[in-house]
Each structure stands twice: as structure tokens, then as C-alpha cells.
Amino acid sequence: MAVTEREITSAVSLTRPDGRLNRDAVGWTRAPLIRTDGIGRGRVGMGRNKRWDYWAVTTPSHVVAIVLSHIDYAGVNSLWIWDRVTGEEHGQDVTTPFGAGVRMPGTLGEGPATLRSRTLQIELTEVDGGTRLRASGDRVQVDVVANRPAGHEALGVVVPWTDRLFQYTVKDVARPATGTIWFDGVEHPVAGEEAWATLDHGRGRWPHRMHWNWGAGSGRTDGKVIGVQVGGKWTDGTGSVENSLLVDGRLHKISEELVWTYDTSAWLEPWKVTGTDVDLTFTPHHDKVSETDFKVISSFTHQCFGVWSGRVRIPAERGSAQWIRIADVFGWAEDVHQKW
Numbered sequence: 001m002a003v004t005e006r007e008i009t010s011a012v013s014l015t016r017p018d019g020r021l022n023r024d025a026v027g028w029t030r031a032p033l034i035r036t037d038g039i040g041r042g043r044v045g046m047g048r049n050k051r052w053d054y055w056a057v058t059t060p061s062h063v064v065a066i067v068l069s070h071i072d073y074a075g076v077n078s079l080w081i082w083d084r085v086t087g088e089e090h091g092q093d094v095t096t097p098f099g100a101g102v103r104m105p106g107t108l109g110e111g112p113a114t115l116r117s118r119t120l121q122i123e124l125t126e127v128d129g130g131t132r133l134r135a136s137g138d139r140v141q142v143d144v145v146a147n148r149p150a151g152h153e154a155l156g157v158v159v160p161w162t163d164r165l166f167q168y169t170v171k172d173v174a175r176p177a178t179g180t181i182w183f184d185g186v187e188h189p190v191a192g193e194e195a196w197a198t199l200d201h202g203r204g205r206w207p208h209r210m211h212w213n214w215g216a217g218s219g220r221t222d223g224k225v226i227g228v229q230v231g232g233k234w235t236d237g238t239g240s241v242e243n244s245l246l247v248d249g250r251l252h253k254i255s256e257e258l259v260w261t262y263d264t265s266a267w268l269e270p271w272k273v274t275g276t277d278v279d280l281t282f283t284p285h286h287d288k289v290s291e292t293d294f295k296v297i298s299s300f301t302h303q304c305f306g307v308w309s310g311r312v313r314i315p316a317e318r319g320s321a322q323w324i325r326i327a328d329v330f331g332w333a334e335d336v337h338q339k340w
Contacts (some may be wrong), residue, residue, distance in 0.1 A: 001172075001256060001257045002240050002255060002256045002276070003241055003255050003256060003257065004239070005028050005239070005240060005253065005255045006026070006027035006028070006029060006254065007027060007028055007030075007034070007253070008025070008027040008028065008029045008033055008034075008156075009029075009030070010033065011033045011034075011035060011223030012024050012025045012034060012035065013025065013034075013035045013037070013038065013131070014034050014035060014038060014039065014158065014168050014203065014204075015036075015038030015039070015044075017285045018044070019038055019045060020163040020164060020168040021160055021163045021164070021166045022163075023160075023163075024242065025158050025168070025233065026158045026160050026239075027157075027158060027240075028155065028156060028157045028158075028240070028253055029044075029155075029156035029157075030154070030156075031153065031154065031156070031325050032107075032108045032109060032154065032156055032170050032250050033156065033307050034107075034156055034158060034168050034188040034202070035106075035107045035265070036107050036108070036168055036203035037106035037107055039051060039203045039205070040070065040072070040104075040289070041160070042275060044209075045164070045205040045213070046072065047072050047073060047162075047253070048072070048165065048205040048206060049070075049071070049072045049204075050069070050071050050072075050203075050204055050205065050206050050340070051053050051069065051070045051071070051104050051169075051202065051203050052067065052068065052069035052070070052071075052200075052201070052202045053066075053067075053068050053113050053124055053199065053200075053201050053202075054066070054067050054068075054069075054199070054200040054201075054202075055106070055124065055131075055133050055146065055197060055198070055199055055200075056137070056182070056195075056197070056198045056216075056332070057133070057142070057144050057146075057177050057190060057195070057197050058177075058194075058195070058196050058197075058198075058330055058331070059177070059188070059190055059192075059194065059195045059196075060084065060192075060194050061084055061085055061188060062081060062082065062083055062084060062181055062183070062188055063081070063305060064079075064080070064081050064140070064144075064181055065078070065079075065080045065081075066078075066079055066122060066124075066133060066135050066142065066144055066226070068102065068113050068114075068115055068122050068124060068162075069077075069102070069105070070099035070102045070104055071099075072098075072099070072340060073097075073098060073103075073280060073339050074095055074096065074097060074098065074099065074117070075094075075095065075096040075098075075099035075100060075101060075102035076093075076264060077093070077094045077095070077096075077102065077117070077120060077122060078091060078092060078093045078094070078096050078120075079120060079122070079135050079140055079142070079182055080092070080288070081094045081124070081139075081140045081181070081214055081237075082286060082288070083094045084275065084285075084286075084306070085098060085241040087286075088137055089288070090122055090140065090183075090292050092119070092137040092138055092139070092140070092243075094115070094117045094119060095261075095294065096117060096118045100204075101115055101116045101117045102114070102115050103115075105306070106156060107219060108170060108201050112124060112125040115212055116325075117198065119137065119138060120135070120136070120137045120138075121134075121135065121136045121137075122134070122135045123135075127145065128155075129144045129147055129148060130145045130146050130147040130148045130175070131145065131148070131175075131197075131199070132144075132145050132146075133145070133146060133179075133197070139183065139184050140181070140182065140183055141181070141182040142179075142180075142181055143179050143180050144177050144178065144179030144180070144181070144190050144197065145178050145179055146175040146176075146179070146197030146199070147175060147176045147177065147197075149207050149249055150176060151249050151250075152174075152175070152204045152249040153209075153246065153249060153250060153251035154170055154171065154172035154173075154199070154251070155170065155171045155172070155229055155242065155244045155248070155251055155253070156168070156169070156170045157169050157171075157235075157240050157241070157242045158240060159204075159234070159235050159238050159240045159242075160238055160239070160240065161207060161238060164205065165204075165205050165206060165207055165235065165260060166204050166205060167202060167203075167204030167205075167206065168202070168203045168204055169200070169201065169202050169204075169242060170199065170200075170201035171198075171199070171200060171201075171216065171229045171231075171242060171244075172198065172199040172201070173196075173198045173216050173218050173227035173228065173246055174196055174218040174219075174225055174226065174227030174246050174249075175196060175197040175199070175218075176195065176196065176197075176200075177190050177195040177196055177197040177199065177283070178190055178191050178195065179191075181268075189340060193220065194220075194330070195217065196218035196219070196330075197329075198214075198216050198218060200214070201295065206340065208339060208340065209338070209339050210234055210336075210337075210338050211233050211234065211335075211336070211337050211338070212232070212233050212234035212336050212338070213230075213231060213232040213233050213234075213260045213334065213335055213336075214230075214231050214242075214333070214334050214336070214337075215228065215230040215231070215271075215273060215280075215282060215305070215308070215331065215333040215334070216228060216230075216240045216331045216332060217230055217328070217329040217331025217332070218329065218331060219328070219330055219331075220327050220329075220331035221230065221324075221325055221327045221328075221329060222325060222327075224247055224248055224324070225246070225247070225248050225249065226245070226246065226247060226324070226326055226329050227245070227246030228245065228246075228276070228280070228312075228326065228329055228331060229242065229243065229246070229306050230242075230243050230258055230273050230278070230280070231243060231258075231297070232258055233260070234271075235257070236257055241254070241255060241256065241257055241258075243255075243256065243258060243275075243278070245312045245314055246338065247314065247324060249326055252312075252314035252315060253315070254275070254278060254312070254314075256275045256276055256277065257275070258273050258274065258276075258278055259272075259273070259274050259275060259276040260272070260273055261273075261274070262333075264302075264335070267284065267287045267304055268284045268285075268287055268304065269284075270282065270283050271282075271284070271304070271333050272318075273333075276297075276311050276313075277313040277314075277321075278309075278310075278313075279310045279311050279312075279325065280308055280309070280310035280312070281308070281309050281310050282304070282306055282307070282308050282331075283306045283307050283309070284304035284305065284306040284333070285304075285305055285306040286304065286305045286306070287303075287304045288301075288302075288303040288304070288305065289301070289302055289303055290303070297339055297340055298337075298338065298339045299336070299337070299338050299339070299340070300336070300337045300338075301334060301337075302334060302335050302336075303332055303333075303334040303336075304332060304333050304334065304336075305330075305331070305332045306330070306331075306332070306333075307328045307330055308326055308328075308329045308330075308331055309326055309327050309328060309329070310326055311323045311324060311325050311326060312326065313323050
């Protein structure tokens with residue numbers, strides 16, 4: 001189903017002085033223009049504020065995921081690695097009461113985001129030409145720069161459920177990655193044409209219960225750098241969607257609610273994501289399962305890693321719209337049920 005979305009081209013605050021949604025911020029951006037200083041400050045929305053930065057680094061040999069988050073009553077942080085050659089995976093989670101040890105800037109890019117704990121340290125810092133991702137856990141260390149090429153664009157979207165509950169997300173795909181990963185003391189260089197970093201940045205106030213899909217991929221097809229970004233369920237009915245295709249650093253917005261088709265009894269069977277302008281198949285290779293159930297608070301996640309193939313029609317900027325072919329672009333697709 002097509003939706004009508006507004007492109008925002010200048011900086012604007014996500015919240016009004018009273019803490020409610022600033023309707024002037026509802027829309028999408030090509031750069032992180034939305035200011036989010038009002039999230040997590042003062043008594044407004046206490047208990048509903050959610051702030052996080054999720055980074056995934058993918059190479060032909062490894063996938064590393066870093067989570068740094070503050071969800072008002074807890075800091076929920078993790079460092080995870082999957083060896084794509086041996087199949088071994090290892091995760092380390094650190095939850096701190098009321099976000100102890102977590103520091104996050106009010107707005108993306110305006111200071112480092114850090115975790116300091118006894119067993120896990122994370123530091124995400126803007127540097128010249130990119131973002132430096134550093135993490136050190138019990139078996140895994142990371143020191144990688146997510147480079148930002150000149151002209152590189154990223155999707156920002158404000159999703160309004162109500163004036164009290166809303167979300168700002170930045171999905172930044174196909175960032176060339178360079179650096180090093182260490183797993184059990186063994187050094188693995190991060191370099192080359194198939195080393196990528198992807199950011200999921202979130203700031204907002206959420207309903208207690210939510211179900212979402214998210215899919216992303218970074219790679220090359222027909223000599224073009226391709227960044228796939230698709231989502232669903234959580235945005236349905238809001239008038240905003242988080243769907244786009246990045247081609248050689250240029251963002252092409254896809255303004256329609258997409259249909260996700262997959263078998264929840266066979267997660268490693270192909271997934272389909274379709275719409276008027278999207279015809280994608282995701283073929284999973286590995287299912288990362290995460291479950292936490294404290295009744296009032298719970299999370300059930302299947303994040304499958306694999307490859308995207310198919311085609312996406314991008315809007316006309318000069319001349320007629322065109323279909324872009326996508327072949328074996330590595331990434332993930334996930335199904336998440338969350339109570340928080």
C-alpha cells in the first residue's frame with residue numbers, strides 16, 4: 001500500500017517543549033537532521049524512552065554485532081560474533097539497572113556513545129570520514145571504522161503512533177568497513193570490497209508491546225554498491241515506512257507498506273518481501289535466536305543472516321523509473337516480538 005511521505009531537508013527537533021511529538025519532524029531524511037535531545041531527559045515519557053545504537057559489521061568470514069542501549073529502566077548491551085567459516089558463534093550480554101555505565105549523546109553524532117562495565121566496554125565515536133566502533137569483551141575485541149564516503153546518504157524516518165509515542169530511526173547501510181576483529185585472540189582483518197558496516201540508530205518513546213520486521217543488506221551488483229533497507233509491521237498504519245534502496249551512495253525512498261512472507265516453523269526457508277516497487281527474496285544461511293521472558297518484559301527474536309536477491313524499482317529523478325537488479329547481497333532479515 002502506497003503512503004505519502006514528506007522529505008525533510010533542514011534540522012528540526014523531534015519533540016516540542018512539552019515533550020510531545022513535534023509534527024514538523026514527521027517525514028524522512030537523507031541525512032540525520034532530526035534533533036532528539038528531548039528523549040530520555042526529565043520526567044516526560046519516563047519509562048517509555050528508548051535509545052539505542054546497533055552496529056553490524058559483515059565480512060566474508062565474520063559477522064559482529066554491537067548493541068549499546070538505554071531503555072530508561074535498564075541498559076541492555078551486547079557484543080556478538082558469528083564465524084561464517086566454522087559456524088561458531090559467541091554472544092556476551094550486559095544489562096545494567098537504570099542504564100548505569102551507559103552514556104549517549106542527545107543527538108546522533110554529537111558526542112561519543114559508551115558503555116563502561118566490568119566485563120564489556122563499548123565506544124562509538126565520530127571521526128574524520130566515519131565512525132569508529134570499539135568494543136572489548138571476554139572473547140571478542142573490535143576496532144573498526146565505518147567509513148562514510150563523500151556524498152553517502154542514510155535513511156532517517158520519524159514514525160508517529162501518537163503525540164506521546166513515536167520513534168526516530170536512522171538506517172545507514174553499505175558503509176565500507178576497515179579495521180580488525182579479534183576472536184579468542186586470533187586477528188581477523190576487516191578490509192576489501194565485501195566488508196561493510198550498518199547502523200540502526202533509534203530514539204523515541206514506544207508502546208509496551210510491538211512486533212516488527214527489519215531487513216538490511218550491503219554489497220555489489222552489476223558494478224554498483226547496493227544497500228537494501230526494508231521494514232514492516234511496526235510502521236503499519238502510521239503513514240511512515242522505513243523502506244529504501246541505496247545505489248552508489250544515493251538514497252532512493254520507497255514509500256509503500258511492503259508484504260513480508262516467511263514460514264515461522266522453518267526460519268531457514270526463503271523469505272519474500274514484495275510490493276509494487278519491490279520484489280525481493282531473502283535466502284537465510286544462519287538463524288540467530290534470542291529469547292528473554294520476564295513476563296512483563298520479554299523479547300523473542302529470529303535474526304536470519306543470508307543473501308538478498310531480486311529487484312527494486314527506484315523513483316524517477318531524471319527520466320523514467322528503473323528496476324535495479326540485486327544479486328546475492330549479504331545481510332539479514334528479522335522477526336521480533338518485544339514487550340518493554
